[in-house]
Amino acid sequence: MRRALTDLLLLAVAAAIVAAAANFARPEPFPLAVPDGFYHMESGAKPIRMGATRRLFDAGDAVFLDARSAEVYVGGRIEGALNLPFDEWEEALPSVEPWFDRQPVVVYAGRGEISLADDLGSVLRDHARVEKLYLYLGGFEQWRDAGLPVSDGANPIPPEETEW
């Protein structure tokens, strides 16, 4: 009996070591606490935290989409992010769609607004040609508070009017 318990304990510890090693080997470790909104996500977007979002931002290939209202967006956003307010997506989608030649697309909203970003993700899944979709869980405030690049003002110029 005692040996059986020792065996179980050894297996449990070995599993914990493998779990820790696998998690540290990830580009972004899976957190031990996950925001509530994550469990309700339905868009199929891949959830990412600040580290992975930063890497996508630095790589310069991703399109960032801010799901918040235009009024909030002009007050501050992730640098280079476009505004596609979920509440007005039908009118706003054609103006940002030309950017989707670039992938992946990263959607985000405000702190604690995962469901808003996820709703926009569902719109993109159903109505736009977006194949690689990520959702930044931390939201704009986390990004700004970490001292990462932000900007303000209206949507940037559409890509057909600029040279990439």
Add this chain to the structure above:
Amino acid sequence: MVSGGRLLGWVLRIGLAGVYLYAAIPKILEPWEFARSIWNFRLLPQPMIPPLALWLPPLEAVAALAVLFGVLYRGGLVVLAGLSAAFAAGVGSAIARGLDIDCGCFGKAASSEANLPHLLFNVALLAAAVVLLILHARSARTPRSRA
């Protein structure tokens, strides 16, 4: 010449370990997916889910390897039996509550609804582990009685 019991033992051993290894690897690679699968069952408090999503798939893999290679063999079988029983109970409770969810047992490798065939599959895994435990107990008794 391999006896019938020995052959059955190896078939069950390779089958059980193979299923659990196949199930574990995609879940180790995609903990976000697995965390959502656990949450879908609405059985555990949220704070428990992320640690479980990280630890459970390696436990499946380690126990499967233990069974396959015969190191901590009995412990591995007990773990796989326990996991099979827990998964069967989870799927059974989802069916009883009318939840229309993916079981998440194989991560992204294979989508499978938490339905009756899936419940029976888990019961079959549990039965395989129990049979292997019985065979092991018998083979462990035999040399001692001869000595």
